[in-house]
Amino acid sequence: RRIDFQQALAEGKILLCQEEVDAAFQRAVLEQSRPGPRDLKILYSPLHGVGASAVGPVLEADGFSQVEVCGPHAAPDGDFPNVPNHVANPENPRVFDSLIEYAQAHGFELILATDPDCDRVGCATPVRWTPGAAWKTLTGNQIGALLAEYLLQQAKQAGCLTPNHYVVKTAVTTELIRRIAQAYEVRCVGDLLVGFKWIGGVIDQLGPDGFVLGAEESYGFLIGTHARDKDAAVAAMILSELAAQAKAAGQTLHQKLEDLFRRYGCHQESAFSQQMPGAEGMQKMQTLMNHLRTQPPRQIAGLPVTAVRDYLQAIRTEPGRSSEPYPVPQKGDMLFFDLADPAEPTAHYAVAVRPSGTEPKVKFYLFAYQAPDSSPEPEEVRGALEKRLSALEAELKLFVENFAS
Incomplete structure (x- = not known):
């Protein structure tokens, strides 16, 4: 009726x-x-x-x-x-x-x-x-890292931070958040599939009392347990508090970020999507993922692949060795390629790839990390990392375009 x-x-x-x-x-x-x-x-x-x-x-x-x-x-x-x-x-x-x-x-x-x-x-x-x-x-990665440092620092100063506290992020969100959590001796649940529902699930699994922050690289954050989804109102409030605190100390948020890089190492991330439209798009995405899974590249942009992490099969494989179990919170069609730079042993790179669940596209996430160094300024190191990420992106785009044609 x-x-x-x-x-x-x-x-x-x-x-x-x-x-x-x-x-x-x-x-x-x-x-x-x-x-x-x-x-x-x-x-x-x-x-x-x-x-x-x-x-x-x-x-x-x-x-x-x-x-x-x-x-x-x-x-x-x-x-x-x-x-x-x-x-x-x-x-x-x-x-x-x-x-x-x-x-x-x-x-x-x-x-x-x-x-x-x-x-x-x-x-x-x-x-x-x-x-x-x-x-x-x-x-979004940088905002998430700044929020993590601020919230954990505030809790520590208030004397209420314990090893039972934890932060949560998706696997494609910056590892800087994990390193910050480790420095404050709290847990970071950081291998989740894309989607804030998985972060909400961790809150229910581990209990809301110890929850500090949930973060996604796509600009979604949660502080507090009034929701199980990202909430821009609370994130905007905490971000404003952090910016006001930084201003009172004579710093901008960008300078606060540079401080994080000096302490935890420089982190640089980027992402891009490759559209695969039309009726054949879904099949092309599946074929691409199967190809990368069964015939992984040995190198990308001159950087050797040191391991492949497969979130669908929950295995990790190093070149020339048998696969080993790789425990993941949820199984999903996502691959991580860990890369090394033989000329720079303190640097680490990674590429993640997954098909979109809602659009005809494949998304790539690129990560670069340089361990803390007392000599170069963060801006100089970040410039070098950005060049690496640009080279990775160019080669991956060429590969996907050729594969899809």
Whole structure:
């Protein structure tokens, strides 16, 4: 039986509970607030989504009094008229171009942008606190690492950090988070398949009391146990607290990131997708994965493959040796290729590949790591790692294009 919505509302068959739910949600988010400075001028964009109803009130209640919502992006609109190519994605640095221009002209110190349903958040800040300094965005991997360090440091300073605490990440999210967790002597569950549902499952499995942070490289984060999915409101609040703390110490978030690289080693990541459209796309993806699984490359861009980790068969294979069991939390169609640089034994590289479960494409994730070194500056090391990743990407793209043709 169908009934008119307004009639059902008038007859009490539908109850509107938005205000109660919003208030309860905001209370749950604010329970994750940490003490500290709040002197920070923030420009926030909901990217034509619903985030203004969550992020704005939370930041205000947390003590941030200098927050402005970006006018051109404020109104919810499914056509996303005022963002590049009408794609409201905080992963895309171009989304921040006009925001950075406005922020520079009006003295803002942090830009936050959430996707339309407000479960992912990106940010941009000045590289240095000097007049006319350039602004840069942070990647999801970098934001996750900064959040991990901040939350664990705060817990340690408060005297409440124990070995029972843990952070959770997917396998394709930066290993910097794992190294930070190890330094604080807490557990990192980090071999999960892509998808925040797996992070939520770990919270239920290990218990919510010890949970500190869940992170995905695709800009999804969770702090607190009010949800089992990524939540941009709580991530935006904690990120703002961290940025305000850094500002009070004379640092930007980029400088905080450089500190992490000095302490834990330089980490650089990138990713790209190869479209395989049409009716044959799914078959091509399966054929590609089978080929990589049964005939793995011996080298990629001049770097020898030292091991293949197969998440579908739960095995790890080194060249010339028999496969060994490789325990994984969940089995899935994903391969990792570990690479070494014979000329630089303290460096490590890896390539992960998996087919998309929702789109006709294969996604590649590239990782580079250089152990801490007292001599070169992080920017110099990162430049060298970026060149390596570019070479890996170029060779992989050529291989996939030739394979798909």
